[in-house]
Amino acid sequence: MPHHQAGPEDVDLAVIGAGVNGLAIARDAAARGLRVVVVDRADLGSGTSSTSSRLIHGGLKYLERYDFKLVRESIRERHLLFRNAPHLVHDYPMLIPFYAGDSRPGPLIRLGLVAFDVLAAGRQRGRSRGLPARAVARRWPALSTRGLRGAVLFRDAQVPWAERLCVELFLDARRLGARVLTHTTVTGLLTEGGRVAGIRIEDNRSGEPAEIRAAMTVNAAGPWIDRILDGQVASRRLNGGTKGSHVVVDPFPGAPDTCIFFEAAADHRPIFVFPWAGRYVLGSTDLTYEGDLDEVVASDAEIDYLLTETNRIFPGAGLTPGDVLYSVAGIRPLPYTEGVSDNAKISRGHTVHSHAPAHAGLLTVVGGKLTTHRALAEDVTDEVLRLLGRGPRRCLTRSRAFPGADTADWPAFAEDFMRSSPLTAAQSRRLLDVYGVRARRVLDLAVADPELAEVVHEETGAIAAEVVVAVREEGAVTLGDILLRRMLVGLGADMGLDAAAACADVAVRHAGWDAGRARAELAGYEAELRRFRPRILAASATPPGSDRRAS
Template sequence: MSHHRTGPDDDVDLAVIGAGINGLAIARDAAARGLRVVVVDRADVGSGTSSTSSRLIHGGLKYLERYDFKLVRESIRERHLLFRNAPHLVHDYPMLIPFYAGNSRPGALIRLGLAAFDVMAIGRGHGRSRSVSARSLARRWPTLSTSGLRGAALFHDAQVPWAERLCVELLLDARRFGARVLTYTTVTELITEGDRVAGVRARDNRSGARTEIRAAVTVNAAGPWIDDILDGQVASRRLNGGTKGSHVVVDPFPGAPDTCIFFEAAADQRPIFVFPWEGRYVLGSTDLTYDGDLDEVVAGDTEIDYLLAETNRIFPSAGLTPADVLYSVAGIRPLPYTTGVSDNAKISRGHTVHSHAPAHPGLLTVIGGKLTTHRALAEDVTDEVLRVLGRTPRRCLTRERPLPGADTADWQAFTEDFMRSSPLTGAQSRRLLDIYGVRARRVLEIAATDASLAEVVHEESGALAAEVVLAVRDEGAVTLGDILLRRTLVGLGPDMGLEAAAACADVAVRHLGWDDERARAELAGYGAELRRFRPRVLTASASQRSSDRRTP
């Protein structure tokens, strides 16, 4: 067959629809291998599913249950690469699995699974799992419910506290290789020539300007929205069968553990977590079939009640009520559409690169994928793109390549040097390293250019005005929401950044050319964006009324 080569009419080799973690990883890998790439997203990078995950980079212990050894091996390898290539963002994370009488998975079976997991992770983990006796549990985790407690196992996985930053760094690296990333740009249609897909037409959400991106290959990496992109243009069976996952965020509660607890819910046998995260706790997650509006995903009351009830059961001293929820986060897992499944946990968490050829050559759709395996997914997609283009295969560079925030010969040495030489408090310096890695130096450089940029814009975190400038100038932020929720992460604190929002908008007025009208519009837009989190600060008056009713 004749391969369509990039002709003078094509803008690029590859157009990617979707700037979530997978779309960005594809852009980074493809651009690193010399392809001309454009990514288009109707919102900010990582603002869809990527920002609603459990923030775990996990070796895939859960997938052993389904004998999905390929996915477990891939997950363990990718976790290992992230420890090496993003040490500022991905950390070792011990998890305790308590065994209770009546659990659907007997302790012996879980221990067997952990032993298999340890063997698969030899040389690629942070220590083997170990059994924990009832006596050790009583000493080390005294607040765990002892009713029917038979023992436990402790194993090592990994956490990425700021998954949003993983997306930002993929964006930075993709751009370093020459990829163009257009955010707040909506794909209005696929360009078709006969049956062939030859790129996308898009519209800039703010200016309304229309643009046509002609591409030799188009990759639909829109996560749960992949079917919406194809709808009405490309005849295809339904590809996405995403399930809804919700989490709640609470302050430390009586008896809260200092380790992640991974346990089986009594209500439906689903494995769920209670885990420490940045001074607070995340409880999650649910796994519900979802056919509603993908743009209006919020955690429902029943999901919140379920997570609180299960946490109260396993920590009898917790006494959590809906009034304790600081905010909730809900998203749709981009899973393959699967019919006749009684248990959503049985739906594969692997990814596939679906070619629409021969019916629609030039178009690939990415089905599935998860935070942990984004790099491997991108490698698979880029290999396929090169095949479709008829190019000679080129070696993937992303296995060895550190992310921009880890671009140093010795991460440990850099950390110690930065902590020693930084003019900030220890806590501020630590936070900068955790968010920006070696690029923390860039924050200090910007802060040194103007006294007002060295000012703190958010008391609780110690975030600096310079970070607002960095977010917009270097990191692709456009809106106040981008700055607070996906760059500085100030918006993920207990009040969701509402106290800091005006100060950050003010920095943008003074240093980034916003006028007062723009600042007002951004503050209003930010309030609107927060509604899907159902934050307590916005609903405080309503919950106050209901708690008045509850008091006897």
């Protein structure tokens, strides 16, 4: 799909930000008959949405703060995702060990899980169960037994490819009539007589300015919400986002086959070690952050913290900074909270902030998380309809399947696809995991043109047809969009550098790029990877990031 040329138009709703929340708002609003445009200066889900822990939380952590509303909402939304996106959201067992010296004693955790099971009645994939220390040591022999008091095995959910969740929200929003302009910067708000009447935009590639007139504007820019308002809308500070960093490592001695959710010795923060895409993710930190939102990288201190805590809980792991394949850092879009001493106490819920009467026509979304994106969108759309005087219209997204699950029987589709696909079993399984039923689109292209069946990435077996689908159908503009957020080969050990030239070549031959564009995209992709501090690039440059900004 070529890059959109933005033009002047009248819409009901302009949404700033194409992260999981902005895209979900567009999908919900379009499903209820509103004319919607979404604008993002980068790619779909390229900010906070792609830097999360990739977990669809039932909300267990929020019980500790007695936030029952958020727990119930999280449980409901997890249940709906199991049903509406079964190709992307999977059962995920999680072991919570407790040790002597932990700030949360085992009996308290067990009690919390009993309460959670009660709240999740009818929406839980099996009850949690307590395990004595002996049983834990037998089943997870590499786990430290020093001070081990027991554990609980808890069932939650994971979305291994949060990036694809965003892509599918985009596909569905567009199918419902929404327009999504990526790589397009919002340069200001249109104001008329004390009312916000839309947005000013500029195409990042052509530099072409335009205006989008809108009856309502929603600022869903995540950690950047205050920047959108700055200089135009007088407002107290709304975003108080904290920095969360993760590191990705290869399997290590004693690496577990389930997620381990434990308390760090250094600061009593709950952290995870979990299997993901054949590797392991360690995370995350939770630091106050006042630095540049566009230059968020994991610091040496954060990486050391995650490695030290993992080595403590898995004494045989022996992980060193040299084992880190890459790191991922992002800013949680949390509400600004004055004088908080423990960032874990900041609410993870969301609010819809109206700027009326001084700036009627403008709403800002504060907070939100991957799990509850749909509920947030329903709340925002309800409020937009109310303010537009359109009256209530039934929300359709509770029962609407994602495009990759648009089939009467997902398990039957998957079984048939595996049986009939001419690709290897591993390639076919990966296509299903990434594209769901849309894997058929990829396969049809590859069958029609054998050149598109060529493997472009050895580690995953990804094929050339995926590049074409990314550009023609999934809104990818840059090589980073293709590799990191469509095909996902950029999230492997070499961050897609081993596939970049081949994929750029496919785009030249099949997606309208020329040789100059391909060269520029390869350079741009390498530059984009620097924020991950990838091991493969470490030798060639001083990594960005320092501890200066985090406190």
